[in-house]
Amino acid sequence: MSIVKHLPDAAIPDGGAPHWHVKDAQRWLDAGVAAVFAPITVGWVLAPLVVLAIVLVAWNDPGTPAHGTTWAGYAPAVLLVSLPAWYRFLPAATLVSTPVIAADAVRNLYALDPADGPGRVGGALMLVLCAWAFAGSALRIRSRRRRRELFRTAVGDARAAIPEHLPSGHRQRGRALAATGAGLCLAAAALLVWGLVRDLGAAAGEPYDAIGQQVLAMVLLAPGVPLLGRGLTARRAARRLHEGPQPVIRVGVREPWLGNFWLVADADTTTAPPLIAFRDRFEDGYRHSAETLLGGAESRLRRDHHDIDRHAEPYEALLYGVPCEGSEVVLRYAVYRGDSTITDAVRAVPLLPFRRHRLRSWRPAGTSFTLRRRAQEEKRKQRAAQRSSGSGSSCGSSGGCGSSSCSSSCSSSCGGGCGGGD
Numbered sequence: 157m158s159i160v161k162h163l164p165d166a167a168i169p170d171g172g173a174p175h176w177h178v179k180d181a182q183r184w185l186d187a188g189v190a191a192v193f194a195p196i197t198v199g200w201v202l203a204p205l206v207v208l209a210i211v212l213v214a215w216n217d218p219g220t221p222a223h224g225t226t227w228a229g230y231a232p233a234v235l236l237v238s239l240p241a242w243y244r245f246l247p248a249a250t251l252v253s254t255p256v257i258a259a260d261a262v263r264n265l266y267a268l269d270p271a272d273g274p275g276r277v278g279g280a281l282m283l284v285l286c287a288w289a290f291a292g293s294a295l296r297i298r299s300r301r302r303r304r305e306l307f308r309t310a311v312g313d314a315r316a317a318i319p320e321h322l323p324s325g326h327r328q329r330g331r332a333l334a335a336t337g338a339g340l341c342l343a344a345a346a347l348l349v350w351g352l353v354r355d356l357g358a359a360a361g362e363p364y365d366a367i368g369q370q371v372l373a374m375v376l377l378a379p380g381v382p383l384l385g386r387g388l389t390a391r392r393a394a395r396r397l398h399e400g401p402q403p404v405i406r407v408g409v410r411e412p413w414l415g416n417f418w419l420v421a422d423a424d425t426t427t428a429p430p431l432i433a434f435r436d437r438f439e440d441g442y443r444h445s446a447e448t449l450l451g452g453a454e455s456r457l458r459r460d461h462h463d464i465d466r467h468a469e470p471y472e473a474l475l476y477g478v479p480c481e482g483s484e485v486v487l488r489y490a491v492y493r494g495d496s497t498i499t500d501a502v503r504a505v506p507l508l509p510f511r512r513h514r515l516r517s518w519r520p521a522g523t524s525f526t527l528r529r530r531a532q533e534e535k536r537k538q539r540a541a542q543r544s545s546g547s548g549s550s551c552g553s554s555g556g557c558g559s560s561s562c563s564s565s566c567s568s569s570c571g572g573g574c575g576g577g578d
Contacts, residue, residue, distance in 0.1 A: 158463035169316035181421035193292035199244030212278025232260035241382035325439030326504035334387025340380025
């Protein structure tokens with residue numbers, strides 16, 4: 157199945173679909189956050205720093221209190237452990253959680269012994285991390301809003317209903333994540349209820365230590381809450397595409413051999429920068445039915461609508477939806493099914509905030525990749541045939557069986573060998 161370079165007119169919805177001009181796309185790209193607040197990078201950086209802050213705060217921890225298990229700071233501790241994942245996937249939730257963590261850190265700083273140096277350093281580190289995550293989340297939310305505005309301005313009034321029969325990945329979006337996160341949260345809740353009941357029911361002189369239940373519940377909540385939130389937001393992003401006609405625009409898609417695929421402004425400008433990435437997953441692109449766009453003689457089709465090497469240059473696609481970090485869009489492009497039919501192909505893809513890419517410069521081929529490949533294969537066959545015929549003729553004209561250039565197959569045809577006439 158080869159991809160068509162440019163969309164046929166039959167693929168364009170009623171009312172048309174504008175091109176995304178490179179200047180408009182560059183303004184959209186410039187509206188992103190600075191690298192110091194990049195969600196993926198900062199998420200990975202936050203993880204070891206959070207662990208370090210927890211270790212420093214617990215350095216001189218007095219242990220189990222005489223009156224039983226301490227529950228007051230448990231919720232902020234869970235939020236702190238989950239902070240890297242929340243920042244990566246849930247910036248809006250991070251805006252709510254970081255003030256809670258910071259308030260608890262300030263309270264603990266006032267209660268610490270002045271001689272507890274590690275604890276004070278850990279508390280100060282918590283405050284720095286909270287400020288960093290809060291600022292980054294606020295800027296990311298503002299960037300999303302700004303990018304939506306710029307994209308809608310570039311699209312204008314062009315709207316169209318999304319294609320029917322979307323891939324199964326779109327229909328199931330977020331369900332597995334939400335179900336897994338909910339299961340982990342329920343298991344953690346059961347552990348906490350168990351520990352709380354045992355703690356409240358303990359005798360006055362024999363306090364119950366529920367630290368085991370707290371630790372196990374935290375291990376479950378640290379991935380459970382982000383998974384649940386991520387599943388719900390992914391589900392919401394997918395459902396948003398069904399809320400009436402969507403903005404539609406023509407974009408380019410680049411598919412490297414390795415790594416993520418990228419959206420670019422168009423399929424013709426060689427200097428167009430990559431805008432935002434998505435992953436190539438089977439369930440996001442496979443569907444049972446396709447709409448036939450064109451048919452006819454192969455020579456005419458591949459001349460008027462040439463296919464390309466998808467890894468060497470971008471191809472044109474219709475984008476439905478509003479592209480920004482965390483959103484989902486639908487891509488519709490044209491492919492050859494057989495040699496005489498062009499149909500549409502559809503992807504429903506969540507967009508990812510990657511910044512680095514492995515894309516190389518490219519040049520448009522201008523002609524059908526399939527026809528060029530066939531011509532090259534035919535030339536190889538002709539050269540192979542010429543080499544085989546040339547070796548046979550040289551063997552026949554080598555001056556008799558005594559020639560050193562004769563092969564064993566040639567010598568076997570010389571009447572039983574040289575000089576064997578008697």
